[in-house]
Amino acid sequence: MSALQGSGGPRSRLNGERERTIYAGVLGLVRDVGFEALTMDMVSARLRTSKATLYRRWANKAELVAAALSHAQPVSVDTIDSGTLAGDLDELAVRAGGCAAEASSLFSAMTHAMRTHPDLEQAMRRHFIDVQLDAVRTLVARAVRRGEVEQDCPAVPHFAELVVGALVSRHFLTGCDSDPAYLRDYFRSVVLPSLGCPQPGSDWTS
Missing domain, CATH: 1.10.357.10 (Tetracycline Repressor, domain 2)
Structure with missing residues (x-):
């Protein structure tokens, strides 16, 4: 299934391997802290990816989590x-x-x-x-x-x-x-x- 693209700007240049790493890290955070406590700052820190890169690709954490679940299906x-x-x-x-x-x-x-x-x-x-x-x-x-x-x-x-x-x-x-x-x-x-x-x-x- 295709990944999601945020509506806030142009698509970032994430290769397939890096994208898969982000998705796996996001799901790991969801398991650890839950969706409510999850923040884009946490994702950025754990995966050593700038928030600007994340927001260029996914409009918000809901879009990112949904993309991760879709990819992991x-x-x-x-x-x-x-x-x-x-x-x-x-x-x-x-x-x-x-x-x-x-x-x-x-x-x-x-x-x-x-x-x-x-x-x-x-x-x-x-x-x-x-x-x-x-x-x-x-x-x-x-x-x-x-x-x-x-x-x-x-x-x-x-x-x-x-x-x-x-x-x-x-x-x-x-x-x-x-x-x-x-x-x-x-x-x-x-x-x-x-x-x-x-x-x-x-x-x-x-």
């Missing part, structure tokens, strides 16, 4: 295309479930901050949440085109929320991570039946 949904919806969901379960603990911890911290910081909520929705929802919608759109799912199925408009909700909400609700086994079972017993799809076999990709 370990699951690239738009690269999943197995040829069937069941296979796509199986692959998503493996990819997303494999990094569930770290993702849940970060997202939980950000969810609280989003409630009290409208700029963060807007940045997260624009550059992270909406991007993920749109990518997941492509999975069911392909299934409709292939004839696996009826176009007028009433569950189709809710597919993305059903899938993404399972990825991010279980830890908050139960304290348990959405690991691959849980996601496979959820996709098999909840998501696919809601779309009128037959449950796959034991290997879940047949």
